[in-house]
Amino acid sequence: MKERLHQLQQEALEKIEQASDLKALNDVRIAYLGKKGPITEVLRGMGSLSPEERPIMGALANEVRQAIQTALEAKQAKLEQEEVEKKLAAETIDVTLPGRPIRRGNPHPLTRVIEEIEDLFIGMGYTIAEGPEVEKDYYNFEALNLPKGHPARDMQDSFYITEEILLRTHTSPVQARTMEKHQGRGPVKIICPGKVYRRDNDDATHSHQFTQIEGLVVDENIRMSDLKGTLREFARKMFGEDRDIRFRPSFFPFTEPSVEVDVSCFNCGGHGCNVCKGTGWIEILGAGMVHPNVLEMAGFDSKKYTGFAFGMGPERIAMLKYGIDDIRHFYQNDIRFLQQFNRV
Ligand SMILES: [Zn+2]
Numbered sequence: 001m002k003e004r005l006h007q008l009q010q011e012a013l014e015k016i017e018q019a020s021d022l023k024a025l026n027d028v029r030i031a032y033l034g035k036k037g038p039i040t041e042v043l044r045g046m047g048s049l050s051p052e053e054r055p056i057m058g059a060l061a062n063e064v065r066q067a068i069q070t071a072l073e074a075k076q077a078k079l080e081q082e083e084v085e086k087k088l089a090a091e092t093i094d095v096t097l098p099g100r101p102i103r104r105g106n107p108h109p110l111t112r113v114i115e116e117i118e119d120l121f122i123g124m125g126y127t128i129a130e131g132p133e134v135e136k137d138y139y140n141f142e143a144l145n146l147p148k149g150h151p152a153r154d155m156q157d158s159f160y161i162t163e164e165i166l167l168r169t170h171t172s173p174v175q176a177r178t179m180e181k182h183q184g185r186g187p188v189k190i191i192c193p194g195k196v197y198r199r200d201n202d203d204a205t206h207s208h209q210f211t212q213i214e215g216l217v218v219d220e221n222i223r224m225s226d227l228k229g230t231l232r233e234f235a236r237k238m239f240g241e242d243r244d245i246r247f248r249p250s251f252f253p254f255t256e257p258s259v260e261v262d263v264s265c266f267n268c269g270g271h272g273c274n275v276c277k278g279t280g281w282i283e284i285l286g287a288g289m290v291h292p293n294v295l296e297m298a299g300f301d302s303k304k305y306t307g308f309a310f311g312m313g314p315e316r317i318a319m320l321k322y323g324i325d326d327i328r329h330f331y332q333n334d335i336r337f338l339q340q341f342n343r344v
Contacts, residue, residue, distance in 0.1 A: 255288025
């Protein structure tokens with residue numbers, strides 16, 4: 001019996017040693033220490049022993065049990081440890097791998113120019129006014145001295161939605177709306193930035209949708225010299241301190257007199273180059289004194305009040321400022337184009 005126990009211990013320890021995973025180990029445990037295992041079997045046979053031998057055999061059986069138990073626990077700990085290590089090895093993260101760079105956004109060049117112009121005029125005491133892009137014919141044309149059938153309406157090919165509703169062709173309706181709100185009382189001093197729409201075929205210098213910034217000042221004793229001083233200040237801030245401007249006579253239905261405004265070429269300083277097409281001057285905007293009819297339509301007494309207005313295309317300003325040769329670049333959102341303005 002003693003030998004049988006030693007033999008069982010030997011066998012069990014060998015099998016424990018051989019067990020390659022926790023399941024195999026558990027099988028060994030059940031086989032040797034279970035109720036139907038060989039050790040229990042041996043102990044059942046103790047009845048045939050003498051009273052002297054029984055406690056000795058009992059103690060030995062316990063020792064064997066204990067030895068197997070200890071070996072099982074040691075092996076289990078070892079297997080568990082191995083499993084953890086295997087898992088860690090499989091899930092290793094290489095912390096030295098460089099991260100994916102996060103792209104930093106930046107304002108669109110057009111947004112940048114519009115904000116620059118806004119800041120400049122806010123600094124001169126203007127406020128920003130906005131209005132609807134889907135506009136009434138009345139505010140887009142009639143209130144601006146362009147009654148139905150007026151030939152100058154053809155200067156602005158329009159997207160009509162109904163007979164009376166259209167996509168605004170300029171930001172001037174915001175001026176008409178703002179003047180109306182003032183109910184004949186000055187001063188009015190606003191700039192109106194926004195999108196406008198015209199039935200143009202898109203090419204390098206035309207787009208069916210583009211942006212405008214218009215300015216309007218209405219008060220007593222507003223003179224053309226005020227307009228000139230304001231626009232010279234604007235030209236110098238946008239294109240350099242030694243710029244000058246000149247007025248050329250022009251026609252707009254909503255201003256009288258009307259002028260085209262040129263800025264001296266920032267590229268050649270006025271000597272003539274390809275940017276200014278050899279003239280030394282670059283056309284940047286249209287302006288004029290607000291037509292008395294426009295003032296009267298909006299409820300202002302044109303004998304008491306005068307005003308000036310100007311309008312420019314931020315696309316054109318941005319194209320000149322940054323040397324961009326095609327207006328379509330602004331609307332295609334090509335990241336390679338936009339990224340060039342990251343640090344402008
Ligand atoms: Zn030039």
